Every structure is written in C-alpha cells, then in structure tokens.
Amino acid sequence: MLTQIITFLIFVAVIGCILYGRKLIKTEKVDAVFGNPERALGGTHWVIVGSSFLLLVWLYYSWDIAKGFYPKSANELCQVAKVNDSLLGLKYQFPIEEREFKSTSQIKKENKNLNLILNEIQNSQEIDNQQKTVLAGFIKKTNQLIPLLTNEDLIENETKQKINGITGKINLLTENFQKPDYPFETEQELNERLKAVSEEGGWGIVKVQSGTGSIENTMEVPLIPATNKGLKFHAAAQQLNLISDEFFKLRNHNPQFKNQIKKLKDDIKSYRKNLSDSEEVVSTYAKNIVKIARRIEFASIYPPNALDKMQNAIIKFDNAQLKTQGGLRFIDILLFPAGTIVASGPSCSEQGSGRWLPKPSDTFNKFILMSKPSVGYKDIPLLWIDMVDVSKMIGFILPDWIADILPGEYPVHTKDGIVKENFKGNVLKVVTGDFKLFKVPVPYGHIWDSFLRVFLGLVFGIIIGVPLGLFMGLNRFAKGFFDPLIELYRPVPPLAWAPLIISVLGIDNTGKVFLLFMVSLSIMIISARAGASGTQLSKIHAAHSLGASKRQILRHVIFPNSLPEILTGIRVAVGMCWGTLVAAEFLAGTTGIGFVENVAKKYFQYEVIWITIFIMGMLGLLFDITLRKIIDKTIPWRGKG
Amino acid sequence: MSDLISQNLNMIFKTPKGETVHALKDLNFTLKKGELLTVLGPSGCGKTTLLNITAGFIRPTSGIITLNNKEIDGPGVERGMVFQQGALFEWLTVAENVNFGLRMKKEDPIQTAKKVDEWLEIVGLRGFGNTPTYQLSGGMQQRVALARCLINDPDLILMDEPLGALDALTREKMQSLVLKIWKETGKTIILITHSVEEALLLGERLYVMAPRPGRIHKEYNLPFATMGLKEDLREIKKNKDFSTKREEILEMIWNMEEEIMGKDI
Numbered sequence: 031m032l033t034q035i036i037t038f039l040i041f042v043a044v045i046g047c048i049l050y051g052r053k054l055i056k057t058e059k060v061d062a063v064f065g066n067p068e069r070a071l072g073g074t075h076w077v078i079v080g081s082s083f084l085l086l087v088w089l090y091y092s093w094d095i096a097k098g099f100y101p102k103s104a105n106e107l108c109q110v111a112k113v114n115d116s117l118l119g120l121k122y123q124f125p126i127e128e129r130e131f132k133s134t135s136q137i138k139k140e141n142k143n144l145n146l147i148l149n150e151i152q153n154s155q156e157i158d159n160q161q162k163t164v165l166a167g168f169i170k171k172t173n174q175l176i177p178l179l180t181n182e183d184l185i186e187n188e189t190k191q192k193i194n195g196i197t198g199k200i201n202l203l204t205e206n207f208q209k210p211d212y213p214f215e216t217e218q219e220l221n222e223r224l225k226a227v228s229e230e231g232g233w234g235i236v237k238v239q240s241g242t243g244s245i246e247n248t249m250e251v252p253l254i255p256a257t258n259k260g261l262k263f264h265a266a267a268q269q270l271n272l273i274s275d276e277f278f279k280l281r282n283h284n285p286q287f288k289n290q291i292k293k294l295k296d297d298i299k300s301y302r303k304n305l306s307d308s309e310e311v312v313s314t315y316a317k318n319i320v321k322i323a324r325r326i327e328f329a330s331i332y333p334p335n336a337l338d339k340m341q342n343a344i345i346k347f348d349n350a351q352l353k354t355q356g357g358l359r360f361i362d363i364l365l366f367p368a369g370t371i372v373a374s375g376p377s378c379s380e381q382g383s384g385r386w387l388p389k390p391s392d393t394f395n396k397f398i399l400m401s402k403p404s405v406g407y408k409d410i411p412l413l414w415i416d417m418v419d420v421s422k423m424i425g426f427i428l429p430d431w432i433a434d435i436l437p438g439e440y441p442v443h444t445k446d447g448i449v450k451e452n453f454k455g456n457v458l459k460v461v462t463g464d465f466k467l468f469k470v471p472v473p474y475g476h477i478w479d480s481f482l483r484v485f486l487g488l489v490f491g492i493i494i495g496v497p498l499g500l501f502m503g504l505n506r507f508a509k510g511f512f513d514p515l516i517e518l519y520r521p522v523p524p525l526a527w528a529p530l531i532i533s534v535l536g537i538d539n540t541g542k543v544f545l546l547f548m549v550s551l552s553i554m555i556i557s558a559r560a561g562a563s564g565t566q567l568s569k570i571h572a573a574h575s576l577g578a579s580k581r582q583i584l585r586h587v588i589f590p591n592s593l594p595e596i597l598t599g600i601r602v603a604v605g606m607c608w609g610t611l612v613a614a615e616f617l618a619g620t621t622g623i624g625f626v627e628n629v630a631k632k633y634f635q636y637e638v639i640w641i642t643i644f645i646m647g648m649l650g651l652l653f654d655i656t657l658r659k660i661i662d663k664t665i666p667w668r669g670k671g
Numbered sequence: 672m673s674d675l676i677s678q679n680l681n682m683i684f685k686t687p688k689g690e691t692v693h694a695l696k697d698l699n700f701t702l703k704k705g706e707l708l709t710v711l712g713p714s715g716c717g718k719t720t721l722l723n724i725t726a727g728f729i730r731p732t733s734g735i736i737t738l739n740n741k742e743i744d745g746p747g748v749e750r751g752m753v754f755q756q757g758a759l760f761e762w763l764t765v766a767e768n769v770n771f772g773l774r775m776k777k778e779d780p781i782q783t784a785k786k787v788d789e790w791l792e793i794v795g796l797r798g799f800g801n802t803p804t805y806q807l808s809g810g811m812q813q814r815v816a817l818a819r820c821l822i823n824d825p826d827l828i829l830m831d832e833p834l835g836a837l838d839a840l841t842r843e844k845m846q847s848l849v850l851k852i853w854k855e856t857g858k859t860i861i862l863i864t865h866s867v868e869e870a871l872l873l874g875e876r877l878y879v880m881a882p883r884p885g886r887i888h889k890e891y892n893l894p895f896a897t898m899g900l901k902e903d904l905r906e907i908k909k910n911k912d913f914s915t916k917r918e919e920i921l922e923m924i925w926n927m928e929e930e931i932m933g934k935d936i
Contacts, residue, residue, distance in 0.1 A: 568754045568755075571726070572752060572758040573760075573771070573775075574727075575747070575750060575752040575820075576748070576820075577747070577772050577775050577823065578772075590763075591760075666805075
C-alpha cells in the first residue's frame with residue numbers, strides 16, 4: 031500500500047518539478063550566458079527530481095513496484111516457472127527453442143568424439159599396428175550402433191505405443207488445462223491449500239512477528255499456489271513431471287541393438303583383460319570407446335520422424351500455457367526488469383536485480399526491526415543504552431594491585447565457615463568494582479562499538495601524533511630519529527597490518543583500536559609536522575622579542591599556527607580510520623557495523639547489507655559534518671592570515 | 672648610559688654553494704638614548720642583518736654590540752621589534768595580540784587590560800580590542816604590531832621596513848604616528864626603510880649603507896624629524912633643504928646600484 035502511494039507521489043513530484051523547471055527556464059533572464067556559474071545556482075526542484083528518480087529506480091529494479099501493485103505476481107510466476115522447469119527436459123528434445131533435435135546433436139557429438147579417438151590412435155607412437163587395427167574395429171562397430179537406433183523400421187511396437195501414450199497424456203493435459211475449473215480441486219483441498227498459503231506467508235517481509243525469530247523466517251518467494259491461476263500451473267507442472275519422467279525412462283532399444291552393444295562391450299572387456307600392464311595406453315583407448323558406446327546407449331536417440339506427434343503436442347501445450355498466463359506475462363516483462371522468478375526443483379527464487387537489490391519496503395521494515403534493541407543483529411542491538419553501575423567503571427579504572435600492596439593479609443574463612451571482611455578485603459572489593467553505587471546510562475551496540483573504535487584510535491593517534499609531529503617539525507634529532515620509523519610503516523596499506531595486529535592483539539577492541547591508532551598516528555604526525563615547519567619565522571621572532579619562553583612559543587605560537595594543518599589531518603584521518611575499521615571488522619570480530627555486513631553476506635541477507643552500507647554512509651557523513659563545524663569554529667582565520 | 676654601541680661588528684655568511692658573503696664589515700656606531708636612527712641603502716647592504724643582530728636573532732661573526740653596557744646575546748624584552756608584515760598572531764584578537772608579552776610574563780590581568788586600552792588609544796584603535804586580527808586592514812595591523820611592541824616598554828625599538836607594505840596615504844599617517852610615539856615615549860628607535868623620503872622625514876640621524884661588504888657609507892644628522900613633530904609632514908617635503916638632501920642621497924644610491932649591476936647604456 032505504502033509502495034503504491036510512494037510510487038504515485040514520485041510520479042507527481044517528478045512531473046510537477048519538471049514543469050516548474052521548464053517554467054523557470056522560460057522566465058529566466060536572458061543575460062545568463064552559457065558558462066556563467068550563476069546558472070548552476072538554486073535548483074531544489076531538480077534535487078527532488080534526482081532523488082525521486084533514484085528512488086524510482088530502486089523501487090523498480092528491486093521489483094517493489096511489482097510487489098506493491100501485484101503482491102500475488104511472484105507466487106504466480108513461481109508456478110509458471112515450475113511449469114517451464116518441468117517442460118524444459120521435454121522441449122529440449124525438439125527444435126522448439128533449440129536449433130536441432132536432441133538426437134541429431136547427440137549423433138553429431140558422438141561421431142566427432144569417435145573420429146577424434148580414431149585420429150589419436152592412428153597417430154600414436156606407443157601403439158603397434160596390430161592393436162591399431164583392433165581399436166579401429168571397435169570404433170567402427172560403435173559407429174554402426176547409431177543406425178540401429180535411427181532406423182524407422184527397427185523401432186519396436188511397444189516403444190511406439192509408449193510414445194503414443196505419452197503424446198496422448200500431453201494432449202489430455204492441454205485439453206484439461208484450458209478448462210476453467212482445472213485441476214478440479216475439491217472443497218476440502220481448497221481449504222487445506224488456503225490454510226497452507228496463509229501459514230506460509232507472503233513475498234518478502236510482509237508481516238513482522240514480535241520476537242527474534244521472524245527475521246530469518248521471511249520467504250523469498252512463496253511456493254504454495256495462492257490463486258486459481260497459480261494452482262492451474264502448479265497442477266500442470268506436477269503432471270508434466272510425471273510425463274517427463276515416463277519419457278526419460280523410455281529407451282529405443284530394439285533386439286538387434288541390444289545384441290550388438292552387448293557383443294561390443296564383451297569384446298572390449300575381454301580384449302582389455304588380455305592386455306599386459308605395459309599396454310596401459312591401449313587399454314585406456316578401449317575404455318574410452320566403451321564410454322562412448324554407453325553414452326549412445328543411454329541417449330534418447332530416436333528415428334527422425336518417430337516423435338513428430340509428441341513434438342506437436344508439446345508445442346500445443348506450450349502455446350496453451352502461454353495463452354493462459356495472459357496478463358501475467360506482461361507483468362513479468364514490465365515489472366520484473368533484469369531477471370525474473372525461477373524455479374529449480376521444488377523451490378522458487380528471485381533471480382536478477384530483485385535478488386541483490388532488496389525492496390525499499392522490505393529494507394525499511396527490516397531496519398525498523400533491527401533498530402529494536404530486543405532484536406538487533408546476532409542478539410546485539412545496533413545502538414542502545416545500557417544502565418551500568420558506576421562501581422563497574424571504578425573497578426575497571428583502578429588497578430587491582432592497589433589492594434595487593436596494602437599491608438596485611440586477605441581474610442581467611444573461620445572454622446565456622448564465615449568470612450569476616452577486613453580493610454584489605456574491602457579495598458579489593460572497591461578496586462574490582464564489587465560494590466553498588468548509582469547507575470548511569472552507557473550506550474552500546476554495533477554502531478556504538480564501531481564509533482568508539484574510530485574515536486579511541488583517533489584520540490590516541492592525536493595524543494601521540496601531534497606532539498611528536500610538532501617536535502619533529504622543530505628538532506633535527508627528533509626528525510632524523512623518528513622519520514625512518516614512520517616512513518617505514520606508513521606506506522604499507524593499513525589493512526596489510528590487520529592480520530598481524532589482529533592475531534597478536536586479538537579480535538576484540540584492542541587490536542582494532544591499535545590498527546586505527548597506527549592509521550591516525552602517521553597522518554597526525556605528518557600534518558602536525560607540516561604545521562610546525564610552516565610557521566613563519568617572523569612570528570617566532572616576534573614572540574621571542576616579546577619575552578616568550580621556548581615552551582610558551584610552542585604553546586602560544588607554533589601550536590595555534592599548526593592548528594589548521596592538524597585539523598585537516600584529523601579530517602583525513604577520520605576518513606581513513608572509518609574505511610580501515612570496516613575492513614578490519616570484516617576480517618575478524620564479534621561486534622561492529624562491518625561485522626554485521628560480513629555476517630549478512632554469509633547468509634545472503636541483502637537487506638542487511640544495504641542497511642549497513644546506509645548506516646556507514648550516514649556515520650561517515652556525520653563525522654565529516656561535525657569536523658567541518660569544529661574547523662569553522664576553531665580556526666576562522668584559516669587562509670586569511 | 673643606555674646607549675647602543677657597536678664595535679667592529681662583522682657578519683660573514685656562507686652560502687650553500689660555499690661562497691662567503693660579507694654582510695657587515697667593521698661596523699662602528701653609537702646610538703644615544705632617545706635618538707631616532709633611520710637606515711637606508713640598496714638591497715643586500717646588510718640593513719636587515721644589522722637589525723637581526725641588534726634584536727639578538729643572529730650572532731655576529733666577530734665584534735661586540737652592547738645595549739646599556741650589556742652585550743646583546745639572544746632576543747630580549749628590552750629590544751622590541753616591529754616587522755614588515757606585522758607578524759601578528761592571527762588566531763588572537765587585537766587585545767590578545769597587544770597583551771601577548773605581558774601575558775607571557777604572567778602579569779596582573781587587570782593592570783594588563785588597562786595598559787592595553789591605553790595603548791590601543793595611542794595607536795588609534797580604540798574599541799577594536801575584541802576584533803580578530805585577520806579582519807584588520809594592513810595599516811591597522813601595523814598599529815597593533817606597534818602597540819604590541821610598545822606595551823612591553825622596551826628601551827630600543829627596531830623597525831624592519833614597518834611601513835613598506837602600506838599604501839601611500841596610510842603610510843603618511845603611520846609616519847606621523849611613529850614620530851608621535853617617539854616624542855611621547857622618548858624611546859630609542861632604529862627604523863629600516865627603502866624609501867629615501869621616509870628616511871629623511873623620520874630620521875634624526877640617518878645612515879646610508881653600502882653593499883659588498885655591508886658598511887656605513889655616509890652619516891647625516893637631520894632636522895626634519897624634529898620639525899615633523901610640529902609641522903605637517905607634507906610641508907616639510909616642500910622644504911628646499913629636504914629636496915636637496917633627497918636628490919643627493921638618491922644619486923648616491925643610484926651610483927651604488929650601478930657599481931653592482933653595471934651601468935645602463
């Protein structure tokens with residue numbers, strides 16, 4: 031319903047904005063010549079057209095429009111696909127969609143294979159002439175098997191009757207299929223089917239059950255026919271499966287053929303038995319000839335006109351089913367671009383753009399679902415607040431050895447089994463956080479974890495990198511000493527360090543924060559260094575003659591003068607850290623937005639993949655906007671000094 | 672007693688190519704307290720080197736320069752400096768720039784604020800205390816630089832082409848300001864300039880320096896600075912004595928330039 035309204039609104043918005051834009055162009059001043067940048071100013075209406083267009087492409091190629099307007103179409107197409115799947119084997123025997131009969135192409139193929147082997151044998155250096163003659167004889171005999179199958183006069187009456195029986199069944203199916211009440215479902219069957227349909231659920235995510243299980247339970251395409259038209263195709267598909275099984279069990283083996291092939295097989299078998307170990311090559315050739323003979327045996331090779339009636343029956347049925355599809359064909363062509371619903375065996379799936387491009391409505395529903403702290407992803411919410419006792423933080427910050435170094439002993443239990451606390455024991459309780467204070471809200475979840483990693487890596491990078499960079503910009507020793515160190519690790523792509531760091535420091539926060547620290551450190555050092563060495567000498571001179579000490583010059587002149595460079599460095603570092611983090615979370619981890627995407631990839635949860643992509647984009651944008659605001663606030667003099 | 676005395680000052684630079692440049696050779700002069708010295712000369716005659724040595728930013732190769740009988744050894748508060756481009760700290764406001772020296776000495780903030788107001792009044796920037804310096808015009812920036820230097824109460828003020836980057840009108844106003852400050856504070860001032868007129872107008876004494884090696888070529892004692900305290904500067908420029916001196920010095924500098932560059936044919 032929502033999709034229908036949105037689609038309608040998009041069309042209204044696009045048409046409205048285009049009309050408005052045209053009107054604006056007509057009323058615009060003529061003096062705005064081409065090349066004047068002012069012509070690019072404004073244009074919110076084109077923004078609407080652009081974003082509407084994007085949304086429309088998304089709606090269309092994810093087949094959400096099809097879902098919105100024809101929610102049953104996927105189910106019906108699934109039934110049609112079942113028919114096509116069942117019909118495929120039969121159709122394949124005839125030049126209906128192929129160029130030639132299956133029999134023809136198989137004869138061509140096996141003749142070619144026999145010729146190849148013959149050539150190889152004749153040119154072989156390892157086989158003596160006598161054996162060459164024997165092998166050539168086998169090949170000739172194999173070749174002579176084919177006419178025994180394709181001769182109209184040799185075909186057995188029983189086989190003919192069976193072919194006629196199959197043809198009759200196809201014709202009957204065609205006749206029944208065109209009747210409106212096919213497949214003559216009883217009231218009870220109807221009720222059972224409808225019950226099964228409602229239990230199975232709809233296409234994609236239509237209903238969202240409370241609880242954790244409902245994400246995984248969404249159907250890609252519902253299988254049980256929900257409509258009468260669908261049921262028709264479903265029943266026909268089942269019937270066709272039986273027919274096609276019957277046909278493929280059928281063999282065109284007349285007595286002459288049977289004798290010939292048995293004799294050939296026996297001959298080759300005994301011949302191979304008598305070969306010595308040194309004649310392995312000959313044996314292999316003989317084995318290959320038998321293989322071809324067997325392929326001919328099991329291929330459905332028939333005389334050229336034996337299956338004509340059956341072919342006509344299949345074509346008739348195919349036309350009948352195409353006609354019965356009616357409007358569904360146009361829905362398939364128009365509303366399922368770049369792919370369609372396909373069936374293979376008992377299941378149906380989306381194939382094409384609808385598969386990897388999740389429907390906006392599904393994505394939105396899943397996002398809402400995942401945002402719920404009780405659902406989240408892998409039992410961890412995306413972003414939520416946990417009430418944590420302050421004592422836990424105190425216990426985390428204070429090291430435990432504070433209690434150890436106090437004089438005295440920890441309490442020992444008495445013979446009555448009672449432990450009496452003493453001062454040292456109480457201190458231990460405090461430093462391990464084993465007490466109760468008030469609780470404070472602490473955010474947690476996948477998004478928060480990713481954010482915190484970037485933040486900590488960045489903060490450590492700034493704390494170490496900025497002073498070191500300034501120092502390196504001002505001091506020859508520092509520059510000379512640290513330069514090789516930094517220049518050695520900096521050009522290595524950060525992800526190349528990731529496997530090493532993760533295996534040394536673990537898959538949890540420590541490894542990732544350290545990796546991000548490495549990324550931000552080199553950037554911060556370089557920018558702080560550039561800032562420091564870019565300080566105008568006259569400013570330092572001025573500060574000197576105003577009586578500032580070295581430390582004061584560093585604090586009040588060189589540092590503020592480097593701020594623009596440092597802040598630009600931070601901005602670059604944030605981008606780099608964000609990119610590296612997501613990739614590092616891909617490699618290993620148990621939380622984080624990159625982890626979510628990686629797991630979603632394993633289970634082909636395209637909605638989740640797109641949601642994570644969206645979240646990452648938004649977070650990256652948020653970082654950048656925040657930093658831009660900070661830069662504008664802190665260094666308004668940038669570029670004006 | 673607070674004289675600036677230079678004895679046999681020599682400064683020899685080595686260029687990266689290994690050539691030696693004799694920037695200053697055997698410079699001897701004495702500047703009494705309260706005198707205004709202008710230094711004039713063609714490019715490369717060692718004017719700025721002399722100033723940097725006096726400020727203590729560089730050490731002379733040989734010779735001694737003393738202020739108040741104390742050898743100059745590194746930069747100090749008693750020698751204030753005003754630079755060509757102002758060299759203001761653009762991340763600070765006008766007031767923060769002016770009180771920079773006092774803040775570094777950690778003086779009483781209330782006293783400092785009072786002093787800042789006084790000095791902003793003197794240089795004609797009243798009410799600009801909270802303006803960020805990057806919003807000021809070139810002339811205003813130079814006024815801030817002057818106030819920033821003077822608030823420290825230095826014995827000697829060194830000015831390195833302070834008015835070089837200003838337009839003619841602003842320059843004239845600033846020249847009056849320099850004279851006014853000189854008169855009111857009685858400071859010793861060394862002012863380096865490229866402009867012959869400025870050197871004549873402002874200098875109580877004037878050194879014309881010659882290049883290669885850098886040395887004092889000629890010395891003048893001039894009346895115009897004292898006149899400028901009372902009269903309009905433009906009137907002084909019409910003075911006949913002023914124009915004769917101007918032509919004489921210009922001629923002198925032209926000859927030096929020809930000596931270096933070769934005569935134009």
